[in-house]
Amino acid sequence: MIAQVGYFILLLSFGLALYGAAAAGYGGWRGRPALVESGRRAMLLTFPMLTAASLVLIYLLVSGSFQVEYVASVTSRSMPNYLKVTALWGGQAGSLLFWSWLMAAFATAASARRWDRDRELLPWVILVTMGTLAFFLSLVVFFENPFLRLWQTAGGQQVTALFQPRGTAPLVPFDGNGLNPLLRHPGMIIHPPMLYLGFVAFVIPFAFAIAALVTRRSDDRWIRITRRWTLFAWLFLSLGLILGMRWAYDVLGWGGYWGWDPVEVAALLPWLVGTPFLHSVIVQEKRGMLKQWNMVLIILTYSSVILATFLTRSGVFSSVHAFAQSAIGPMFFAFIGLTFAASLGLLISRWDGLRSENRLDSMFSREALFLLQNLIFMGIYIVCLWGILFPLISELFTGQKVTVGPPFYERATGPLWGMLLLLMGVAPLSVYGRASWQRLGTALWKPAAASLLVLAALLMGGMRNPAALLAGWLGGLVLAVTVYEFWRGARARHQRHGENFFVALGRLAARNRRRYGGYIIHIGVVLMAIGIIGIEIFQTETQGQLAVGEQLTLGRYVVTYDGLTQFDDPNERDRNVARAVVSVYRDGRPLGELYPRRDFYYAAQQSMTIPGVRSSLEDDLYVLLVDWEQIAQQGATFKIYHNPLVNYVWLGGLVFIFGTLVAAWPEREPGRERRRAPTRAAVVEA
């Protein structure tokens, strides 16, 4: 009964979204504010409606209503309640509903602003957001309905339908299949919603961009309105990617965190265009340049979001991430074709109206360096897009499957990432407008000299790997430049206003959060780069079969095998655990025990290799239980990875997120701030 109610709410929301898009679009086109207003109200209704629909599904999940097909397929009795709630996005149908709910929430939040200055943008923002929402809801309503119930025919066949088909009896399975064991990890529970948050939030800047295009507004209003949305989207996208990496590291058991799986790469695509977008909008705000290019970037970002969602869900790729194959592929394909072509056509028709207001004065100006950064990001984007598309192309033309794996991506993008590091070191010291290489050089030489010290230290430390040396030097450069930027900004204020140095530092960052937040992000990126270099270049591994008491040596580490127990988990009946105990020694000193294990889930017939990891800032010792003798449990095979510096990836991730928060933190209304600031400064000085 309640499932039908849920479906009915969904159907209504779908109608509302369609009506909202149509009314706003038509009203905007014909200049009828009343119609637009009616569309806006429909949009505002979608959020409470979809909240209700999601709550209904959550209720069904938590109450264990296994007569509902979706509930039976993603939950089971033994799952704790919080996992049952997260099963909302554990399957195709539920995650589409979740997507739609986020879309409605963001559309509502974005339209909650005061519209007085930008009234003409409103209809088109509604059209884009509600159009996207209507599309996702159509998938839920027509193809992937989470509220379908299970029925049994007289012949014993199982069918799904919303209402009882003739000649069938209700079917209530005693237990459900349960969530895919791979997904029962804290990182995996938060990873998808974070990615979705990022994906969906990027629709908002896109909607405003399209609105600006339609209304032929060539100023930067759309960028200013959506600046925080962009940062918000980018924050969650980054967070989602980092959590996904952590999940892979903890659960997939292959010693790394990024396997260049096609679906991973697809999720990276929006980030690869969102990041240059974030930078190049600053140029438009400051200099009125790159208007066309920013439009290209935001359209590409939105398209990449849709493309990534399509690739994950249509079954075009087979991958650990892929949802089961489903019927939504053709629908999705049509939507992709429509939106891509429409935005491209619109952009081309408005192209000439988006001329630059300023000239590029110098190759060494900030805007020129941003352009270079954009080019490099586009290079990485093309490598990644090509890498995931090529196997499809190859299969179509030659009938042969090929693998485009990590070596391709690493070799093709490695130098580009290095160039980005270099730019990250140089660009913050450049100025807008009339720059010159002398001026840049003057600013750069001190931090550059400091970075050479890093290089010298690495050389003296005995490092000879050229790639690592180069990356270390570049990382040192970025750090030195960033610290230098903070320092000289604070010193300038210190001298000008006589503020205490640290007060000056704090105030500096507070007054230009986006810039200094950005610098913090740069520091985070350098830390991550250190970790990536550590694991990419210096990872070592060994594997061996051990009898109890025997040991395996890897570098300075020795691992001895103490024993293994195998048992059914008393708390989670469905799970059989083989848990080994190993002792770790370094340079002969005991460091404690690790417990690598292999979990086997009976229902899913799936096993998971959970590593035993000893973490320190210096390195990780990552021990995997590969195999063991079932009967005697005397012998077991272990694989050990030594992952130097890998924790800098996570540390850098935290710094990265912190920096984004600093940059995105709301500021006071700019107008008031500007007038008041000098007075207050004067008071403090007095």
Next chain:
Amino acid sequence: MVEKPPDPAEAEQPAARPRRWGVILVWALLLGLLAVLGLGLVRTQQGPVGIGATVPDFSLTTFAGETVDIRDLRGQVVVVNFWASWCKPCEQEAAELEQAYQLYKDQGVAFLGVDYVDTDREAMAYLEKFGITYPNGPDLGTRISQAFRIRGVPETYLIGPDGRLVVIKIGPYQSLDEIVRQIETARAAGSAGG
């Protein structure tokens, strides 16, 4: 979306001719991308070779070193079974398949076992364990399985005497009866069709 969007170049320069080419190029790239996605999607949605379709030609080099060409088997019903030694469900049907082969081998029904992504030693051990005597060989380069677009093992394809596919069985056979029924269907289809 487009792989190489127009850089600001065309933008700022009012030259009309390169502009037009740029626009054409961008549309072409977009269409190309859509074509690849669309065809890829069609391929995934398609599933295995359809019933009634003519089976792709292939030849199988058996473990015994003989070469069997599917074209030489025209006029017979051919049972093509995909299996692997690491595949547990395959073991359920292995003995029954051999029994069916014994029943039908003199009645114009050929059996072929295609060993998917497997290693020779284990494959031979498997064949020996289940006493399988019909021709079996490895799927070199996974060409045959790709041509049939199988999704996994075991899968069985029954080809009529005219070379058209009659029955597809995904997953293991539950009984000898089931195999016999399907073979009879295939033979009936063959005699009805011509």
Next chain:
Amino acid sequence: MRRGLLTMMGVGLLALAVASVAAAQQEVPTDDQVNAIAKQLYCPVCENVPLDVCPTQACQQWRDTIREKLGAGWTEAQIQQYFVDQYGARVLATPPATGLNWLVYLLPPLAFAGGAYLLLRAVRAWRSPGTASAPPVSPAASDDLYVEQLERELRERT
């Protein structure tokens, strides 16, 4: 094994046979030697997961095959070729550079070069003929400029 030799038939056959007899006396290859090769191979059963860490039975068998071949004295290249012959080019981590596969390596650098060219042209077009580059500045003056600019930027924020 028997067919493995068949595929390798030709010039190398005799040498190989001799080598494998010689190698038979060698010790069994270690897991690390096996993994070093397995790391670069991909098994179709677990797509996109390198062979050395794939836990399925099929991949276990593949690793045993590598061990067997190594024990028989095969080189890494020979083993890779054997797997390509047996299971197709998809076992390799990157497509072999033949035929259509050239595209995979050619397109990204070409696109990047094209992008760089377009950028360069755009920059040229942007820079007006009359624009002189900024006058050289002395270090002291540049510091002043910096302070001034920082202040201006802080004032002009948003």
